[in-house]
Amino acid sequence: MRQMKATRPKTAHLLHRPLESRAIPRSPVSFGLMYSGIDGQDVLIGDGSVVNLSKGGLGITGNQPVQVGMDLALFLYLPDGEDPLFVLEARVAWTDGRRFGVEFTKVSLRDGNRLHAFLRAQSLQCA
Numbered sequence: 001m002r003q004m005k006a007t008r009p010k011t012a013h014l015l016h017r018p019l020e021s022r023a024i025p026r027s028p029v030s031f032g033l034m035y036s037g038i039d040g041q042d043v044l045i046g047d048g049s050v051v052n053l054s055k056g057g058l059g060i061t062g063n064q065p066v067q068v069g070m071d072l073a074l075f076l077y078l079p080d081g082e083d084p085l086f087v088l089e090a091r092v093a094w095t096d097g098r099r100f101g102v103e104f105t106k107v108s109l110r111d112g113n114r115l116h117a118f119l120r121a122q123s124l125q126c127a
Helices: 109-126
Strands: 027-039 042-053 057-062 071-076 085-096 099-107
Touching (some): 085 109
Antiparallel strands (some): 042 057, 057 099, 071 085, 085 099
16 A cells, blocks of 8 residues: 655745835825935935835935935925925935835924824825
8 A cells, every 4th residue: 555645735825925015005205305324434415306205214216325224314305395304313224226215213293293294185185
């Protein structure tokens, strides 16, 4: 009598992994920003465009390269005509050439409230 080995059916669990790994989805936007940080011994100052935004971070296309883990200060030129929104500290989460994403780590209460109001207005416009 021949003995058969029991096998488990193969599952494609990797195929069902979500493509979006962010905890907070980002809204597409387009406005300018300036960013600065320390790159080794040098001060880095760049500008560019915000391409997506959430209450936890944003995506940027910039003119100066950054490194994953770098801390940046950001000035966001929201299209509301007010002074720039200041993010005290944001950490670079990923890079892809001139594109990179940052996570907010320090935002003042005032600027955080302004950011949330802007995001609410954006979501109403998209609905």
